[in-house]
Amino acid sequence: MSHQTQHLPIYTDAESDTIIEAEDLSALFDLDRGESRVLNEVDMSIERGEILGVVGESGSGKSMFASALLDAVPEPGITTGDITFYPEDGEPVDVLDQSEEELRQMRWEDISMVFQGAMDSWNPTMSIGKHFEETLKAHDVPKGEGMERARELINNVYLDPERILNAYPHELSGGMKQRALIALSLVLEPEVLVMDEPTAALDLLMQRSIIALLSELRDEYNLTMVFITHDLELAAGLANRIAVLYAFEFVEVGTADDIINDGHHPYTRALINSTPNLETPVEHMEPIRGESPDPVNVPTGCSYHSRCPLADEFCETNDPDMMITNEDAESNEVVHASACHYWEQVPEEVPLHIEGVRVDE
């Protein structure tokens, strides 16, 4: 067994092209009952052009991670650590050092976000077209040029531009509103699109079609995407890499294929075993036992120890760092890492019961 420990390496070798780098990133709330650390010193590097899926149970800190990336953790939360954005052209930007005005600009022009429940964020008194116009105006983009791009984008999300631009939000279905919102989020040509559960309120068919659409948009506009979801299967169908959050920290990061088929963290495998899957009989599904931790009172040692079938006394007192489980032989790039003391034993000790999770690579 290896006890080689180290911080999650910034996920790349020297030649890779990082677009966002988060180091020691935390989000904190000072509650009456104590300090609530809803994101706990996470490191993550996001590569230009990739789709990074971030998965975890409800309350694991997924939305906090998405918000923290753009210094948008809700008041009175405090964000600490470092986030660097490397634009395609221009100097690196220290995100947590930006003024409110600089952040406001960045939030649409460089890194655009579609938040959870955002489908309902359309102003009911304004046509969809007016939303596009206002966004363009707020960022000093000439209307003619901007609306031309809006039409192209609406077309690319398989909607009819004339009909959509003239419509009011209540005239559109949930799926149409969500597609239109994705088009709006891209109208200022951002380099990164961060989406927090963008398909959660939609039926299965619409979810699948939005996932297919996101893949196409990534290719068409050379986008980098961060896709946040509790649905591992959905992430596996879209993402190149998957990062698993547990108790406000990343516990495993790897290619979608590695995470689904060769997970080296017991939590990842429990998550897969608890995922409803059309091809799996219900009796084979195993809910994850125990409860997810309270951010005011995270267990000592490995935060998963109280739920983990492999945990022993060592795990109760020693917090595991990320350990490299798979490295590219040529580039030495870390392609898979797991924060488990017993990562080598995990595949054998925690079998996967569920087969047929799709990885569309």
Ligand SMILES: Nc1ncnc2c1ncn2[C@@H]1O[C@H](COP(=O)(O)OP(=O)(O)OP(=O)(O)O)[C@@H](O)[C@H]1O
């Ligand atoms: N405004 C807030 N003030 C204090 N704590 C908060 C606030 N918003 C969320 N939290 C807490 O932060 C933790 C992480 O929440 P977060 O919304 O990031 O989880 P999530 O993984 O996105 O969950 P879900 O899938 O249910 O949206 C939770 O324990 C939650 O209770």
